[in-house]
Amino acid sequence: MSRTSVGEIGAEPGERQRGWLRVPGVEPPWEIPVVVNRGREPGPTLAVTAGMHAAEYVPIEAVTRLSRWADPETLRGTLLTVLLVNSPGFYERSIYVNPRDQRNLNRSFPGDPEGLPSQRVANLVLTQLIEGSDAYVDAHCGDLNEALAPFALWARAEDPGLAERSHRLALCYGVERILAEDPAQIPDHSVGAAALRGVPAIVAEVGQQGICDEASVARHLRGLQNVMAELGMIDPVGPPAPAPRELAEMAWMRTDVSATYHPSVAVGEEVLRGQLVGELRDLFGEPVRQLEAVASGTVVFCVTTPAVKAGDPLLGIGVLPG
Ligand SMILES: [Zn+2]
Helix, strand or coil, rough: CCCCCCCCCCCCCEEEEEEEECCCCCCCCCCEEEEEEECCCCEEEEEEECCCCCCCCCHHHHHHHHHCCCCCCCCEEEEEECCCCHHHCCCCCCCCCCCCCCHHHHCCCCCCCCCCCHHHHHHHHHHHHCCCEEEEEEEECCCCEEEEEEEEECCCCCCCHHHHHHHHHHHHHCCCEEEEEEEEEECCCHHHHHHHHHCCEEEEECCCCCCCCCCHHHHHHHHHHHHHHHHCCCCCCCCCCCEEEEEEEEEEEHHHHCEEEEEECCCEEEEEEEEEEEECCCCCCCCCEEECCCEEEEEEEEECCCCEEEEEEEEEEECCCC
């Protein structure tokens, strides 16, 4: 039987239960808000997380709304929603990492129950939520400092049946672009770890820059509802989403120095390989790097704050096949 609880938070058929998932061995306490909607009728279990990155407000709001919208009286199966994984980072408005150990939770899988706080959290999410579920969506957006055009990443597992189930979750979400990733290449990401344990999984990215705008929240919510309909848990809430474009790859550009960043392109713009896309300058305003596009494609995300630290991403170019 599929999972019907997160840790000790479970529900009877036809019930909704809320609770706090406490991460063992972490002080001060790290507590994660969880809602379980268990349908009166049996069906699959969908696991959803938001707030792996604490300043990604659109998915946090959308998943919270989903947990209140789902109706256990009519639902088929179980909806497990984790509303804010990186709760210590939330009121700090932390970008990328959590304040307890400065690690990126979505690079901390499969985690370790005896490890650093982020490794303990990742392991708890993996073993108490993802494992035993029938599908998994990790809801994200551009971080507080990132502009982003909606996209989804799906885990192309070695097993074609498992890969196809992930692909269908991405296809139905309602984003313009989707990208396949080999889970073996991203075992430290939530979706990589999920697919390596046999759970179809996607990352869905809608929203940006710390702006909790209604249009993006509604769009993320609709994507999650589309996934529930795809799994047969609810009837479709509207017409199917238009088919997305399938990207061949996402070309990342990072900075190797701490500097100020002055992009000359915006999200959604087409760029050609070798084209100037921005400049890095020192604090006196002297140019230190000219940035040329590493690939031809569409700018899918772009950092929008001047301050960038060595190793940080600057932008991502979505590359079409061929
Ligand atoms: Zn994120």
